[in-house]
Amino acid sequence: MTKAQKQNTNFGGLVFLGVIVISISYFCYLCVLYFGNHLQTSISSTQQYFSEEFQMQFERNLIAFKIVLENGMLIQDFEKNRQKSYITILPVFSTKDKTGKKVDKNLKFIQCEDRLLFLLERKWQK
Numbered sequence: 001m002t003k004a005q006k007q008n009t010n011f012g013g014l015v016f017l018g019v020i021v022i023s024i025s026y027f028c029y030l031c032v033l034y035f036g037n038h039l040q041t042s043i044s045s046t047q048q049y050f051s052e053e054f055q056m057q058f059e060r061n062l063i064a065f066k067i068v069l070e071n072g073m074l075i076q077d078f079e080k081n082r083q084k085s086y087i088t089i090l091p092v093f094s095t096k097d098k099t100g101k102k103v104d105k106n107l108k109f110i111q112c113e114d115r116l117l118f119l120l121e122r123k124w125q126k
Helices: 003-035 075-082 115-125
Strands: 092-096 102-106
Touching: none
Parallel strands: none
Antiparallel strands: 092 102
């Protein structure tokens, strides 16, 4: 093996080690971002459509619901912390007219801040 070949082999080995070190460093950087929830996912939106027909009589025209994540946090609080919107609630009243044609009416969605509902929910959980 000549001196020039030996230098080329040493240079190639150093370049290889440099590429490996840079790759491992970048992987560790991505892991830190991922586990710290600072990495933006490539999914920009997901849509799920639930459709069930039912009839219900109301004494008052109030419907209350909440969406709770697996960790017990409300979706609204999670969205405020992240400053992003993960769910859009679109209330629709569906009925049929005299000819049997389906008629959808968009309803107003009002954020509930009634403390009584909160206290009733605590009572039901016990």
